[in-house]
Amino acid sequence: MNPIRKFLGQTAVYGLSTIVGRLLNFFLVPLYVSLFDPDEYGKVTFLYALVVFLIVLLTYGMETTYFRFREKNLDLNKVYATGAWSLAITSFLFLIAALAFRTPIAAMLHFEGNPEYITWFAWILVLDAVVALPFARLRANGRPWKFAWVKLTNIGLNIGLNLFFLLLLPWLSQFDTPLGQYASSLYSPDFGVGYIFIANLVASALTFLLLLPESRGLTAGFSLPLWKQMIGYSWPLMIAGLASAVNEVADRQIMNFVLPEEEAFTQIGIYGACYKLSVFMMLFIQAYRYGAEPFFFAKAKDQDAKETYAKLMNIFVVAVAFIYVGLNLFLEPLSVWFIPNPAYYEGLHIVPILLLANLCLGIYINLSVWYKLTDQTRYGALISGAGAILTIGLNFWAIPRFGYTGAAWVTLIAYSFMMLLSLVWGQRKYPIPYDYRRMFGYLLLAIGTVAFARYILHNDLLLNTVLFVIFGAILTRVEIKQVRSWFKNG
Numbered sequence: 001m002n003p004i005r006k007f008l009g010q011t012a013v014y015g016l017s018t019i020v021g022r023l024l025n026f027f028l029v030p031l032y033v034s035l036f037d038p039d040e041y042g043k044v045t046f047l048y049a050l051v052v053f054l055i056v057l058l059t060y061g062m063e064t065t066y067f068r069f070r071e072k073n074l075d076l077n078k079v080y081a082t083g084a085w086s087l088a089i090t091s092f093l094f095l096i097a098a099l100a101f102r103t104p105i106a107a108m109l110h111f112e113g114n115p116e117y118i119t120w121f122a123w124i125l126v127l128d129a130v131v132a133l134p135f136a137r138l139r140a141n142g143r144p145w146k147f148a149w150v151k152l153t154n155i156g157l158n159i160g161l162n163l164f165f166l167l168l169l170p171w172l173s174q175f176d177t178p179l180g181q182y183a184s185s186l187y188s189p190d191f192g193v194g195y196i197f198i199a200n201l202v203a204s205a206l207t208f209l210l211l212l213p214e215s216r217g218l219t220a221g222f223s224l225p226l227w228k229q230m231i232g233y234s235w236p237l238m239i240a241g242l243a244s245a246v247n248e249v250a251d252r253q254i255m256n257f258v259l260p261e262e263e264a265f266t267q268i269g270i271y272g273a274c275y276k277l278s279v280f281m282m283l284f285i286q287a288y289r290y291g292a293e294p295f296f297f298a299k300a301k302d303q304d305a306k307e308t309y310a311k312l313m314n315i316f317v318v319a320v321a322f323i324y325v326g327l328n329l330f331l332e333p334l335s336v337w338f339i340p341n342p343a344y345y346e347g348l349h350i351v352p353i354l355l356l357a358n359l360c361l362g363i364y365i366n367l368s369v370w371y372k373l374t375d376q377t378r379y380g381a382l383i384s385g386a387g388a389i390l391t392i393g394l395n396f397w398a399i400p401r402f403g404y405t406g407a408a409w410v411t412l413i414a415y416s417f418m419m420l421l422s423l424v425w426g427q428r429k430y431p432i433p434y435d436y437r438r439m440f441g442y443l444l445l446a447i448g449t450v451a452f453a454r455y456i457l458h459n460d461l462l463l464n465t466v467l468f469v470i471f472g473a474i475l476t477r478v479e480i481k482q483v484r485s486w487f488k489n490g
Contacts, residue, residue: 028162029276033341035166042265044193045272046256049249056245058091058129061237063136065230067297070140077217084133085222091126098122120197127204134214154207161199236377243384247391247414251407254395271404273339274347278354281323285362288316296369306432309369316366317439318479320359321446325471328352328450329464350408357412364419370430379425387418
């Protein structure tokens, strides 16, 4: 089968589960912002931002390492078992430490009254960390449908429990009936955002149980010599992942410590809700990554590998440019539908900035193939580390002066810097014949289209719709012949 066709077919399945799942989760945002003020929702945003950082620490690049070592003609069960036992042991040690020190951790994070949050999140993190390799095994074995089914089951349960706790129970509690009295015994208004965390914990536990059958082969045992090789490959990926997590979520952590305490969680809540509007961009990027990573490693031995990577980059840029323009041109109606609380609207001006930042991040993720395929993962650590230093330094300067607006601009600066640095280094170490004229031409056209809509058309919905159709027609006309030739010639 044509390799690009096969790749896009599997990515479509990953994309279906990712997009449908994340969209369903995204539909919880209107519920949260309707029920909780920015201060309360800020606590949710803050803790889940912390999870992004900690899950990278707990998985320490083992997914990508597993993909890489599968291609080295080693014992596949031994590779899987060594990685899985490693994750299980380190996750258990983390859980013990988190439970032992939950009270001081809660105080440090300004959750003195809710140390139980630390307990719940410790369990969520551990459960999510130990299923990382079973999910990777599904991807490596070309089983996207099982992957999608488990992901959607997790998300469906999480959403169902959210609706049960936050809508059904309080509604039933209003009635003086046996069912209403029972609901009142289960529901407490003071529990608040805690119901969100409990729903997540139950969903993570179910995912763990569903993936237990994928753990076959653990009897192959833990190989210390193999583990040392795997850690040697993975630790730079962990550093790169931690640095990327800093780039992604450090702004919310910094807000909690540099802004006045009475407004910190409020600003975090507004920033987090508006950041969610860029989720559509991240949906495609994540779906693409799920399909791309194992495909890139499997394709690396082929003579035409670099040409295939260049073609996929072109497809990727076309897709993200289309998404970027669409989200910007229809931002106002989207914000009314998905953030039905005017208390959050003051932050909508940062959404175009964050969308462009995530576009740059997506290109950087695509470019990162070069250091993974050449076993030079230290360069990934250096690039992400440089971005993290930039993020932290600029945020400590910008947030006290400009609040969450400063954080948005810092995100764009950091991701743009990482994208350009990876491109320059990558072309020196592992040159890929990217079509720069097309790549940067589409990006400039997309940015120009959004600027024209904002400053010339003043975001008139009808005119924006016409402009969006024109933009899509231009992309289609330019690309359709080339894409057809790729599928035809393979």
